[in-house]
Amino acid sequence: MSGFYNDAFSQKTVSSTSLLTSRKKLYIILCIVGGFAILSSTISKNPVLPLFAERLGVSGAELGFIASASTIPGIIISLPAGSLSDLIGRRKVILISLTIFATAPLLYFFVSTAWQLSLVRFYHGFATAIFGPVAQATIAELYPRRKGERMSIFSSATIVGRSIAPFLGGTLIYTSGILSVYLAAGVSGVMSFLFGLLIYNIFKDGKSRSQGSEKSIFSGWKVLLGNIHVILISYTEAIARFTFGAFEYFLVLYAEKVGLNSFQIGLIAGSQLLTTLTTKPLIGWLSDRTRRGYLIALGLLITGLSLLLTSMADTFLQLLLIAICYGLGFSMVTSSTAPYVSDLISPDLYGSAMGLLSTIMDIGQTLGPISTGFVIAELSYAGGFHFLGLIAFFSSAIFAYIDFLRKS
The missing domain is CATH 1.20.1250.20 (MFS general substrate transporter like domains)
Incomplete structure (x- = not known):
């Protein structure tokens, strides 16, 4: 170690x-x-x-x-x-x-x-x-x-x-x-x-x-890249960050478009962050006592639903509730992925595993706003939020199925 x-x-x-x-x-x-x-x-x-x-x-x-x-x-x-x-x-x-x-x-x-x-x-x-x-x-x-x-x-x-x-x-x-x-x-x-x-x-x-x-660095990477479940969990983290980067940026523009003032927009953005901040310790505690895969799959479902509902919301209260729900779902995923990955590998690879998770996460967070920006430019804000929501739903289903097969 x-x-x-x-x-x-x-x-x-x-x-x-x-x-x-x-x-x-x-x-x-x-x-x-x-x-x-x-x-x-x-x-x-x-x-x-x-x-x-x-x-x-x-x-x-x-x-x-x-x-x-x-x-x-x-x-x-x-x-x-x-x-x-x-x-x-x-x-x-x-x-x-x-x-x-x-x-x-x-x-x-x-x-x-x-x-x-x-x-x-x-x-x-x-x-x-x-x-x-x-x-x-x-x-x-x-x-x-x-x-x-x-x-x-x-x-x-x-x-x-x-x-x-x-x-x-x-x-x-x-x-x-x-x-x-x-x-x-x-x-x-x-x-x-x-x-x-x-x-x-x-x-x-x-x-x-x-x-x-x-063991060399490269042999450690080979072990990690050969563990399909580690890659899958890292993928779910990337999807959560993919939607987060886009949601954080375009929610502000969408709220402004539907007529909210800067104070209301600030409260909406802050509520998402506050929800994540306050729920992470509790969800992390829960993930130590239940199957982390359940929390990841459910978290992606909640983020997906929140994103799909965003395009239907046009009032301050509606967008505030959506931001809170999204923050909860995001917290459920990101509080469970890193400990889940560390559950699957030996302690002498913890650094490499967390590095791999972080690398894939950064790719997702970088691509999210760029991809969603193209979709919104071609379609609309509704199309952009639907795009994000469907990706989250699809990823949740794929992860839940493979995680269930692994446990079985």
């Missing part, structure tokens, strides 16, 4: 009480690191990025490229980063990601052209791409029997940071200007790095695969 748990807490002189205290301390620090790190990452793009790009004279296709630049590292680096953590230990790889969180915001102060902004966004994207899967692998090791609950609480901690970011960013832009936002991003990134140093200095890495096994 390459994470913290094995060597950090396995000494015979360590009492069971000390073991629990050390594990809890590590977990709490990891949640704090996640909150600060994601706050730093999110505030650097929402709502400041389009305004900063506009000030540089960026428009059209360039703006779209800049917006997507930070998502590309998630596709190309998450799996190798997770595998690297299996080999050399989690804490070293986490510290690499936190170094990027701490340094990337400072680079925005030197940006004066569109291509420079794209490069900085690309560099910044490596932070989340590396940190996410390695943190999830660490939690899976720390809490093998409560991984669903603990992964979900950690995810909620990052959502808190993501939720604070647009409000704090908007306030700073209004009171102090655009560059003050990147100063705040830098402070938050440095805070995550400092808490990360606590992890690095206090806790040890377990025995790495490079020292205890002849």
